[in-house]
Amino acid sequence: MSRTATYHTTVAWKGEHWGRLVMGNGPEMDFSAPPDARGHPGVFTPEDAFVAAAERFKLRLLSYECRAEGAKRIELDRTETFTHLRLRPAIQIAAGGEDAAAVEVRARRALQSAQKYSLVANSIKSHISIEPAITIVE
Numbered sequence: 001m002s003r004t005a006t007y008h009t010t011v012a013w014k015g016e017h018w019g020r021l022v023m024g025n026g027p028e029m030d031f032s033a034p035p036d037a038r039g040h041p042g043v044f045t046p047e048d049a050f051v052a053a054a055e056r057f058k059l060r061l062l063s064y065e066c067r068a069e070g071a072k073r074i075e076l077d078r079t080e081t082f083t084h085l086r087l088r089p090a091i092q093i094a095a096g097g098e099d100a101a102a103v104e105v106r107a108r109r110a111l112q113s114a115q116k117y118s119l120v121a122n123s124i125k126s127h128i129s130i131e132p133a134i135t136i137v138e
Helices: 049-056 100-117
Strands: 003-015 020-021 028-032 060-074 080-094 127-131 133-137
Touching: 049 100, 080 100, 100 127, 100 133
Parallel strands: 080 127, 080 133
Antiparallel strands: 003 020, 003 060, 020 028, 060 080
16 A cells, blocks of 8 residues: 655745745755846756746736645555645735736746746656635736
């Protein structure tokens, strides 16, 4: 009989292609996009896909934080597989005089684009669900 274990992490965008990763078991570290994606050299570099997508979709990003949850199945023979990854980004975007509904539509398209072109997402066999909380600030 297999069993399931769940893990949590949180990432927060700090601006200028910097982020902060907080792992569920305690460790924290700064990270950046890779230098070829206008990031900083010499630091941990996971995909910074949403921030790049936000720039492409002309979104005025105010804050970005994402809580991640991964469920893994542990088989009797001790093989382990992540079966589901759930991302819960909390995103604040400045309306900049635009209609809030139109800005939210662009933000959701940016999320879809980030997932579609993400090296990490495209390399994972698990089901990935994104459950955003998008706030448009006037």
